[in-house]
Amino acid sequence: MSSRNIWTHKGTFLLAAVGSAVGLGNLWRFPYLTGENGGGAFILVYAMTIAIVGIPILIAETLIGRASRRSPIMGMKHLTESQGLNNAWRSIGWMGAAAAFIILSFYSVIAGWAVHYTGLMFSGSLAGADAEAIGASFDNLLASPVLLLIYHTLFIVGSGLIVGMGIHKGIEGSLRFLMPSLFLILLIVLVYSLMVGDAAAAFSFLFTFNLQDLSLEGWLEAMGQSFFTLSLGMGAIMAYGAYMSGEASLTRTAFAIALVDTVVALMAGVAIFALVFGSGLEAAQGPGLMFVTLPIAFAQLPGGSILGGVFFVLVIGAALTSAISLVEPVAAWLVERFGFSRPKAVALMVALCWLLGLVTVFSFNLWSEGTITHQLFDRSPFDVLEFITNILMPLGGLLIALFAGWALSRDAVIREMGTNTGWFSIWQFLVRFIAPTAVAFVFLRTIPQIEGNLRPAVLAVLMIVAFSVGRRLLARRRIG
Ligand code: PHE
Ligand code: NA
Numbered sequence: 001m002s003s004r005n006i007w008t009h010k011g012t013f014l015l016a017a018v019g020s021a022v023g024l025g026n027l028w029r030f031p032y033l034t035g036e037n038g039g040g041a042f043i044l045v046y047a048m049t050i051a052i053v054g055i056p057i058l059i060a061e062t063l064i065g066r067a068s069r070r071s072p073i074m075g076m077k078h079l080t081e082s083q084g085l086n087n088a089w090r091s092i093g094w095m096g097a098a099a100a101f102i103i104l105s106f107y108s109v110i111a112g113w114a115v116h117y118t119g120l121m122f123s124g125s126l127a128g129a130d131a132e133a134i135g136a137s138f139d140n141l142l143a144s145p146v147l148l149l150i151y152h153t154l155f156i157v158g159s160g161l162i163v164g165m166g167i168h169k170g171i172e173g174s175l176r177f178l179m180p181s182l183f184l185i186l187l188i189v190l191v192y193s194l195m196v197g198d199a200a201a202a203f204s205f206l207f208t209f210n211l212q213d214l215s216l217e218g219w220l221e222a223m224g225q226s227f228f229t230l231s232l233g234m235g236a237i238m239a240y241g242a243y244m245s246g247e248a249s250l251t252r253t254a255f256a257i258a259l260v261d262t263v264v265a266l267m268a269g270v271a272i273f274a275l276v277f278g279s280g281l282e283a284a285q286g287p288g289l290m291f292v293t294l295p296i297a298f299a300q301l302p303g304g305s306i307l308g309g310v311f312f313v314l315v316i317g318a319a320l321t322s323a324i325s326l327v328e329p330v331a332a333w334l335v336e337r338f339g340f341s342r343p344k345a346v347a348l349m350v351a352l353c354w355l356l357g358l359v360t361v362f363s364f365n366l367w368s369e370g371t372i373t374h375q376l377f378d379r380s381p382f383d384v385l386e387f388i389t390n391i392l393m394p395l396g397g398l399l400i401a402l403f404a405g406w407a408l409s410r411d412a413v414i415r416e417m418g419t420n421t422g423w424f425s426i427w428q429f430l431v432r433f434i435a436p437t438a439v440a441f442v443f444l445r446t447i448p449q450i451e452g453n454l455r456p457a458v459l460a461v462l463m464i465v466a467f468s469v470g471r472r473l474l475a476r477r478r479i480g
Pocket of ligand 1: 021023103229230231232234236322323325326
């Protein structure tokens with residue numbers, strides 16, 4: 001492995017990982033989930049999960065990436081082989097690639113909406129419009145496969161161009177310009193919304209912690225969101241970690257990523273709810289919070305068209321820096337495995353995700369109110385994203401935690417973590433016990449058909465299965 005495949009500076013991994021983490025998850029998903037789940041209590045559980053599950057898995061993923069210095073698929077192959085471990089661990093790489101495909105295909109369509117709204121805002125065509133007109137314009141967008149396709153194409157081609165230019169010129173170069181700009185835009189939007197909106201209402205909604213307010217569903221959604229927002233469980237961080245300088249500290253970097261990501265989510269939450277409450281609107285709007293409720297607020301405010309336009313530029317930029325981290329793991333694998341040139345590998349990945357995105361593009365149209373599909377399947381296209389965030393990402397994260405916590409040799413771990421044994425033992429305890437338990441809790445919820453009084457039995461069976469499977473997974477072959 002040549003030094004061409006290491007980030008230019010000790011701190012570049014942090015920049016890249018923050019770019020990956022900060023995205024639609026912070027600006028779009030976090031506020032609407034918080035709005036649906038009643039505010040502060042949701043945020044409390046979300047923040048707790050980030051601290052005790054998210055950060056340890058973030059460290060584990062970076063560690064695996066840096067220890068293998070390969071794409072997630074090849075990296076898992078390399079580590080299992082060199083450590084004489086069960087081949088089943090390689091599923092971590094494959095599942096991650098599958099998740100990257102699905103997330104990017106969906107992500108690109110939603111980011112495409114932001115492209116559309118940037119135009120709507122700057123052109124002033126929503127200025128002064130009433131709630132009904134703005135709601136109708138969103139429905140029209142969803143009902144138009146042509147429009148959705150155009151924006152989806154623009155966005156995904158843009159991400160492909162960046163990654164195609166390589167990790168230095170493309171990824172590092174764009175991040176070095178985009179990340180500070182995005183932060184500045186976010187600050188401007190925040191200050192503006194605090195001035196014109198209802199800051200007090202926003203603060204009391206977001207920071208009144210009443211755990212009784214939170215449904216069981218809300219607890220579990222908070223956990224899923226903590227994986228999504230930190231880009232965990234699917235290899236994006238692993239792929240970036242493969243290029244991380246050997247000198248950078250894993251723990252300090254992970255803390256910084258989680259901190260910045262959380263602060264950005266909170267800043268977005270404060271800005272959005274100040275505007276929403278200031279205009280007398282409701283918090284619980286679901287995925288339409290950013291695309292209907294917020295534009296309604298912008299339409300009523302002085303300078304709202306411009307600030308709205310600036311806000312959606314922020315959304316596009318943040319989504320772009322996340323999308324490139326979804327392209328990288330698979331593209332890097334294509335380069336390593338088949339010797340493709342980088343542009344060719346990226347083109348292939350992007351083309352496939354573009355195609356898969358057609359499913360999302362048409363599903364919004366087919367799913368719209370009153371259609372037969374809507375009546376036949378009581379499912380929304382958002383359920384796909386829920387499945388990924390609440391099942392696939394936590395499952396990936398669980399396996400990653402177990403792999404780093406139990407399977408990897410102590411030597412390999414210490415080599416990456418250093419000898420700062422204080423953090424080391426806390427981290428090891430969290431990835432070995434706490435993170436897996438918390439994720440198991442998420443999974444039991446995805447089986448709502450199980451009657452409450454059957455749950456202990458199901459749990460017992462699962463633990464026995466996990467134990468015997470675990471013994472096999474941890475058995476080491478002799479290497480040689
Ligand atoms: N973390 C990103 C966000 O918050 C989403 C993402 C998930 C990006 C997985 C890359 C990998 O929007
Ligand atoms: Na995020």
